[in-house]
Amino acid sequence: MAANFWTSSHYRQLLDPEQVDVVHQLDKERGITQEEFRLVKIHMSFHIWRLAQQVKVRQRVIATATTYFRRVYTKKSLTEYDPRIVAPTCLYLASKAEESTVQARLLVFYIKKMCCSDKRYLFEIKDILEMEMKLLEALDYYLIVYHPYRPLLQLLQDAGITDLTQFTWGLVNDTYKMDLILIHPPYMIALACIYIASVLKDKDTTAWFEELRVDMNVVKNIAMEILDFYETYKVDPQKGLPEDRINPIMNKLPSKM
Secondary structure, three states: OOHHHHHOHHHHHOOOHOOOOOOOHHHHHOOOHHHHHHHHHHHHHHHHHHHHHHHOOOOHHHHHHHHHHHHOOOOOOOOOOOOOHHHHHHHHHHHHHHHOOOOOOHHHHHHHHHHOOOOOHHHOOHHHHHHHHHHHHOOOOOOOOOOHHHHHHHHHHHOHHHHHHHHHHHHHHHOOOOOOHHHOOOHHHHHHHHHHHHHHHHOHHHHHHHHOOHHHHHHHHHHHHHHHHHHHHHOOOEOOHHHHHHHHHHHOOOOOO
């Protein structure tokens, strides 16, 4: 693993905002809009999270899997790479990258248990293993992901507001329903979550932020994007998007790869 974020492949792969959330031409041909593309990514992030709860992996594995998922679709189309198999394969790959390996057969077992009513989500072990090879290529074999969790804890301690740990941790979790991890350094995402929490919880962190000498315009812009997400999507934190909202979009994709 790279000694620090600034010398890592993650840093070199950061994208400009206009490079993410772009609908592939093949998906446009199927009538998928940018908003629908966003909804698919949100929906599948919940699918990864629910599956991860079943196989009992750490939050870091979930975050890495979701990052892989979003990275893949900056290069590949939903039409070419069915998100219903890409999502569990990202979790499988992330579990290995984060040294918390989950067997493919266990994922297949729980997918069948969770999604028995929708055959389009049902795959076999060979499907996951085949997609793993495709994902590795799509990711250029760069599997190291830095997350906001570690800098978050360090920054909260430095600011003397560790009582906000649980609240800000939840905010960080929610940022993976957006593309922020593909665009911003993890510590900036952590700072944005601290900024939101300090405002909502009436903590005066103005002097502390000034001492950090970070670009507060960027911090505030990230914070506004997080707040706009909450306002726009109002997603149930346990259930995700309702079926009548996501199914019409998923129906535009091929039933199987």
